[in-house]
Amino acid sequence: MDLKELPANVRDDKISEETKSLISSLPSSLPSHADSQGMKLCKYQGCWYYPNTLQGVINFQRGFQPQDTDIILASFPKSGTTWLKALTVALFERSNNHSSSDDQHHPLLSDNPHGIVPFLETDMFHESSSPDLAKFSSFPRLFSTHMPFHTLHETLKGSPCKIVYMCRDVKDTLISWWFFRSAIQKIEPDRSMLESLFKSFCNGTMYYGPFWEHVLSYWRGSLEDPKHVLFMRYEKMKAKPYDQIKRLADFLGCPFTKEEEENGSVDGILEFCSLRNLSSLEVNQTRKKKTMDHKNYFRKGEVGDWKNYLTPEMENKIDMIIQERLQGSGLKF
Template structure:
């Protein structure tokens, strides 16, 4: 996987040509990526009057099949992949790369970047469950301990989590029309407010008539963990050799408390306090 990501990033940097209308969904792995993809697809699909009919994309494909990753799906083998299927506007892509890895490519582009940030401790636990699931092994506390050490040292696929978060946080402060910084916890606690915020940023705000007719709640229901995980396409299909069902677990806030020791909690909290000091970004 490391090899694929490495060459995917290099090929992306060598060959991607952004368009002004592009939308890029970004995240640190296991930070709410699937949900963000589903919500964005649903927001854009509603403009085609496909909010609830049988032809809706989310009913026939997994969010990761609809919105590909630059470094994993598209540029993993070549710096000039065939982008013909992205002829419609806006083009919709995703990435786990930090913003610093895309800066030179996107610095002159007004394209939209949406970043979802999640509590690091919940991200760690979600990654642990995901890793065990895709490798078909029992939950291994030794693996959790190893992943915890990698998180704390910053030796993970996409670099230190603090640098990842800060790259998009600073990008959103520098140009809030270019980068939208979203928090997973706020999406959970205030979903209606956050999806409207996302729609506004993507220049497809809900009309008064849509809000009154329940369009916001319909999209939230369509994209809910309960609904997406129950769809046949997410029960028996795969993307990149990963069973779709493994993209859906609990999605809860604070689930880390059931698995991390107090010592682990304190260590991560100390790192966060040190690395984010003075940035204005807090967890």
Template sequence: MDPKELPSILREDKISEETKKLISSLLSHTDSQGQKLCQYQGCWYYYNTLQGVLNFQRGFKPQDTDIILASYPKSGTTWLKALTVALLERSKNHSSLSDDEHPLLYDNPHGIVPCLEMDLYHESSSPNLSKFSAHRRLFSTHMPLQAMHETLKHSPCKIVYVCRNVKDTLVSWWFFLCSILKIEQSRGVLESLHESFCKGIIYYGPFWEHLLSYWRASLEDPEHVLFMRYEEMKAEPRDQIKRLADFLGCPFTKQEEDSGVVDEVLDLCSLRNLSSLEVNKTGSRNDVDHKFYFRKGEVGDSKNYLTPEMENKIDMIIKEKLQGSGLIF
């Protein structure tokens, strides 16, 4: 693929001379698709993403009421964004979720909740954030928590992290990467991604370090960091969305629960509904078609693609890396 046709996260066109100099001093790696990665503060980034991380670290000024939705890529990010938007919109307007002007009907969840390092701070350390509500700004990130620690360490802003079983995450990333690179979903690409996941040398990896940074913070500071699991959200959607609403400070009233508002939110944000909306069937963001953000959303779908040997290797690594943390998959 022509470099100019690559999605913005894979290009190298927004890198400053200062960052190029920094990159030359970092550990680097070229993946099996020919994309260049470098390791900064223990995490692997594509070069353009690293520029956004550096800009964020230099320029972001948190507000006390900020909400940051965090995740490893392909872990339920789109769903978490939609749910949070629906909860805050309902709380803000006290209006029906079927309102014809609801933002989820007119924009993709990634357009409503931009990513700090890939959208807002991609090109500048001082972007214009005036369009965000003065009451509660809503952002997202794929950065591990240590990348934000210095910037947020004195802030009471809230962080919601969603994690997903690494095997399903891997398969979802395989489909997504092949889609945005316009390449065949071949076994060879899946096997190379599997190897990269297991080594930890992959975009935003190692996966287990990413996971543990938020898990530990949620145990140490549960008032400000909420740790959610995709599998629990699928198995107990009503309980988990109420837990999210409580954490965000906009709990459901008994009247809302009795009148079915919880189910309305879940229905509005369901994969079935979101993927059927015209705004999510057309258009793109950062050179990625909206439709690529919606696939199956199933738990355990990786069994249809990974061999038992591939599954066992991941299981062994995750068990070893999470040992003693209290986090179990």
């Protein structure tokens, strides 16, 4: 695969000399799932990044100026990020009088959720610590991130902006990551990659890992500051979507009115943002986000799909690790 075809967050072609010097002093690891590209991960502030992602993190920490009304959607990779973005966009579009059936004006009909709500470290601040944010002239500004809470929080400087974190069962996250990585490399998912990813997960050296540290950072943040950090569970969203989207709307300061509930607005947004509907939209069938086909962001979205792929031994090892790492936190899977 040519370097230019690699995702921008994986390549190391746009890293400053200062960051290269920093990287040389950081712990590094060549993940067992190095996907034949040989790209190393480096550990910064307790989290593993590819070099270009780290450059974006550093640029963000240096240059981001939060506004009080900002909303940041956070998650570990492959934890329901696309769905959370779509729901949030749809919630705020109500104030613009854009219904889910508005063929001309609803942004989700003309762009993928990741194009509408960009990642701070891999989109906005990927190349500069002072990107042009002029297009975010409306309020609130919507951003997203996979950075752990402590790295994000350090830059917010006491800002009252709100953070929503989507947490997903670790085993389903692992399987979703496996299929996604295969799609990036344009190969069929094979057991050897799954086993390599599993190994990297268990020792914590996977992209944005360790998983347990990532989840715990936001869990603790939500306990310490529930007015500004909302911790959501993917499984609860799937089981009780009506209740959970109302919870999300309340937290974001755009609650549903009684009239909206009675006229089916809640159900309309849930249907419009469903995996079935989003994946069938023309924009997600034929277009790309940089080098990534939009359709690769949509697969099954099911709870418990891991049972079709993980061995009992894998399941038990993950359960033991998570139980040990989350012990005493109050967070359970």
